[in-house]
Amino acid sequence: MNLNATVSFLAPIQEDITAIETLMRSQAEGHNPDLQAAFNLLLSAGGKRIRPAVTMLAGRMLGGEHMRLIKLSAAIELLHTATLVHDDLIDGSLLRRGMPTLNSRWSPGATVLTGDFVFARAANMAAQTESIAVMKLFAHTLTVIVEGEINQLFSSRCKADREAYHKRIYAKTASLFETASQSAALISPTASQEMIDAMRLYGYHIGMAFQVVDDILDFTSDASSLGKPVGSDLRSGIITLPAILYAENYPHDPCAQDLIEGNCIQDPERQAELISAIRGSDAILESHHEAERYIGIALENLRKVPASPERYSLEDLAQYIVRREF
Numbered sequence: 001m002n003l004n005a006t007v008s009f010l011a012p013i014q015e016d017i018t019a020i021e022t023l024m025r026s027q028a029e030g031h032n033p034d035l036q037a038a039f040n041l042l043l044s045a046g047g048k049r050i051r052p053a054v055t056m057l058a059g060r061m062l063g064g065e066h067m068r069l070i071k072l073s074a075a076i077e078l079l080h081t082a083t084l085v086h087d088d089l090i091d092g093s094l095l096r097r098g099m100p101t102l103n104s105r106w107s108p109g110a111t112v113l114t115g116d117f118v119f120a121r122a123a124n125m126a127a128q129t130e131s132i133a134v135m136k137l138f139a140h141t142l143t144v145i146v147e148g149e150i151n152q153l154f155s156s157r158c159k160a161d162r163e164a165y166h167k168r169i170y171a172k173t174a175s176l177f178e179t180a181s182q183s184a185a186l187i188s189p190t191a192s193q194e195m196i197d198a199m200r201l202y203g204y205h206i207g208m209a210f211q212v213v214d215d216i217l218d219f220t221s222d223a224s225s226l227g228k229p230v231g232s233d234l235r236s237g238i239i240t241l242p243a244i245l246y247a248e249n250y251p252h253d254p255c256a257q258d259l260i261e262g263n264c265i266q267d268p269e270r271q272a273e274l275i276s277a278i279r280g281s282d283a284i285l286e287s288h289h290e291a292e293r294y295i296g297i298a299l300e301n302l303r304k305v306p307a308s309p310e311r312y313s314l315e316d317l318a319q320y321i322v323r324r325e326f
Contacts, residue, residue, distance in 0.1 A: 007320050009313040010049075013056045016070065020052050023074045024081075027121040038102055038114045042081055045099050052077045053317060054180040054206070058199055061310035062188030068129050069184065075125035075138065076180045078118055083145055083176075085115035090149065091236065134183045141179040144171050157237040159262035160247040165240065169211040170204075177207025198304040202314070205298035210321050212291040215240035217325070219279050231275035237264050241290065243274075245283035253277070291322050 148171020181203030
């Protein structure tokens, strides 16, 4: 899907998104040719570029200096890209967005080092904003993301636990959305502390909604659209909101009992039966209602900022998050 052609909130910043892409691609120039090739492969895989859109729109809305916002947006998207490199390796994913992952072509060592390189270039871009507050926030966010991955690996598999789920999706997704909106406010001269706080809460809530919708689509889309098997998280022992709600609503289902007790369901036939049951249950609609609740809170906070074209675009972006499909 060509996102740029299908959503209105990108129209005012189309030239900015192009400049961000160009700046990201320049980060591998002058380095090892194989590294450059891998870097270009990662960026060519595309992506929604929603995080840099949040950064640019928030910064422009609050009067941020253009080039600092371009650099900050590139830093945010490079950090996101680096986490995907490591995620795919950890999960053993061979496809992302229907395209081969880096680890499907390179050795684990080369993949890790490429991810590390992208992290380093992201940090360099963040430093070029010349904001100590942004650099501190950037470092904190990276820590949150990595710790979340470690917790997912060692302590939160196979169990239907709402609190653990919300912590996990904050670390995995919402923390970076929060940083995208808050850091843009931090380098914008007209932003009061109230506005900075409002933008942080906007980013947090759209990030939580974004991951909830991703988790819904993992059940409701088809394998060709997802680029991976339907219900792949559940198959790998990662219990997301639709499965948690199903377990809460149907506790007498033997598979639901396994989720409540934290027992991994290993048998492929039982996995398929549970995925089908979740797809056909009210847990999908309930999950979507939770995503909409997050978006409602995000919009309440956004409206603490004076009306402007950029604010309207951020409102459209928030609504897009809960309406998107593959």
